[in-house]
Amino acid sequence: MRWIFLILLLCGCAGTDYDRASQSFLGKPYCNSPLGEGVPPDDDPLIRFDAFDCTTFVETVLANGNLDKLNKIRYKNAKVDFFARNHFVETDWLKNNAELMENVSSKYAKTAIRTVEIDKENWFKHVHGLTYHVPPQTVDIEYIPYEYVSELNPKNTMVVLFVADNPKIRDKIGTDLAITHMGLWLPNGMLRHASSEHGKVVDVDAKQYMKTRQKNKYNLGIVLVDIKK
Secondary structure, three states: OHHHHHHHHHHHOOOOOHHHHHHOOOOOEEOOOOOOOOEOOEOOOOOOOOOEOHHHHHHHHHOOOOHHHHHHHHEHHHOOOHHHEOOOHHHHHHHHOOOOEEEOHHHOOOOEEEEEEEOHHHHHHHHHOOOOOOOOEEEEEEEEEHHHHHHOOOOOOEEEEEEEOOHHHHHHHOOOOOEEEEEEEOOOOEEEEEEOOOOEEEEEEHHHHHHHHHOOOOEEEEEEEEEOO
8 A cells, every 4th residue: 555655646746746746645644753764762664655744744745755855855964863864944954955945935025033942952852861962053044924924825836834932832842943834835825734633634725724823922924945846
């Protein structure tokens, strides 16, 4: 069954048609952190097509179902190791995938800056009970505040990152966090994402979804990420 999903994905992903490429994943169950290295401390598989969280859904689609490409997206220098994984979008994922994706928010609307300090060492210890020495990193995330989202109409499929500033997250995971969710904004105006609320991969009206998120005072806006051809 796994290979059937892989064939469907590869056939649908000719060129950069991420809409068709991800259609076969609609309805697949949501699963928190379904991928790993196949060995401790995370013995989940390197690739699967039967369950996703928001990040692994986007990564698998961007990788066209190819394991080598997925490893390149998920790990710094494609080194398959828990400590080399791009755990944080802010400091790891965007930077280490600069050849594939780019924050283009300022090209579409007025932007603001969310400054975030990622304390990865404390996160490793707090969440995983692991000791790994790495200094905190402070980065600026340029994003579009929700008040300007209504004027957006992307013509190509884009990755959309959802920005928040929630002190409860810091208390829970041991570090600040700016990016709390992601999905694909399709040209038809739908957001395709692995939703913990729905328990599966779904399509929802993108702007309506953003209006709902805006009601939470901790949610700030979105980052538009261009998928480079």
